[in-house]
Amino acid sequence: MVPRPRLLGLCDWSADGWDYRAEHYEFVTTPPVAKSPVLHDHAELPDTWWQDLHQALARIALVRTDRQAVREQYIRRRLPEFTGVTPGEIIWTTAHGDLHWANLTSASLTLLDWKGWGTAPLGYDAANLYLHSLPVPDIAERIRKEFAHVLDTPAGRIGELTACTEILQAAARVPFYAELADGVRHHLSRLKNSRSGSAPSGR
Template identity: 70%
Template structure:
């Protein structure tokens, strides 16, 4: 989670959020603004026809609105089973304006908060044994999901591992992973795996190592 961007970006994204509400038939709810890096995303609670929900707005410069990160949440909704579990994507709206492409993603509201407000654990993490069992099972189920998406390329692993460890990797086994598993992307004490932009294939154990 990041601070609000410079005023020009903030104003543009807030206007785009209003447009997303109109397209998806939503009403703004109290709860503040949750910003992504440099104002690329803006998220927050909203009121949908079916009840409380969560709206995530993502933007890119026109011509770059697409690709792996852009389509990640939509692909996850189609491919990742609820047993994992990801948040349910219940609405989607795309449009372009003023040289930017936008996507509004409407999710079911997850009641449980993130385990931490930052990716790195702060203090002593206290979670029940059942939560850890659920996480193990979630990653096991995710590993079986077929996908052509790549979370981490083999060339990257073969370049970076020797830089940091001095060891040249042997054969690398890949499986399907979340790709950005950290404490702010996990809820507790009820488990949900958030933020599915970058999921895809990665070395076995990559998610656990990243966490």
Template identity: 75%
Template sequence: MSRSPVLRHGVELPDAWWHDLRHALDHLSRTSTSREAVGEQYIRRRVPEFTGVTPDEITWTTAHGDLHWANLTGPKLTLIDWEGWGTAPVGYDTANLYLHSLPVPDLAERVRKEFAHVLDAPASRVGELTAYTEILQAAARVPFYAELADGVRQHLDHLRAVFATEPGSAR
């Protein structure tokens, strides 16, 4: 779909593509594994450092671990680059795809719409924070992440406000 993880142009993807992606990620989430895509130690140490939010409970799932536009094909869906798959917080994959879509607002909105059932769930907040953290941490050394950093910070401000209204989700 893209040579870069960050999509900088709009794409017309059929509804079937979005359906297939939702189905693939749902199927993957139910796959049992001892592999780890994101470690709890990383989350506990780096998320507060980069977001100012200390996560409480983490709800784990199985994830692709590197879901962005360079690892998706279209118009027929194929997910590629599986070396990092394993357990990650719920919402991690979909948050990554969303953040890598920010330069194309219509596409970012489509990702939020297609995955609202995941991204709007309180259990996904830690997954979102983890995706934000990884991009903000990489921004100093990776140019395309530096370009995303301001948009990520804006969304982080919104998520912090959500945390303030959800008792027990973070401090």
């Protein structure tokens, strides 16, 4: 099973032409790895934590759903605008959709905040976690090594470019994305210049 809070109940309703859903999850006492989505300090995470993260993302990817974490229309319109890259074929998978350090607990792994899960380009979750780790190079490097089998592929490159695009687009209105923007642009430059389409080391 995916380590996530247990859903205790939900309520759907419609008003003024909009559909709404409220979900009630159990309270998680284990603290997140960081209070901010962006990692600023080294995190001591055991090998078992990384193994659990691998298993969780692999299991999420197998879930069949009509939910969308990222829309194809967005990718094809915004990637060229923010990265200069025109995407070709997109390999889709199911993703958590908001994988960053405030949504992952330390010690024993739990994935929090499930409101945005759905289909996304391959590598999207791993890329998001990598980009939110750029201020801590050793953790960023660990993520690239752990998920090289996804990120260092042409399909995973589209997922990474999508994550870069979202951060750069939101940088003007979201403070923690603004602080990431320069690092993302620097990484994006290296990513685009890599011959194989695989991203370079986080160092």
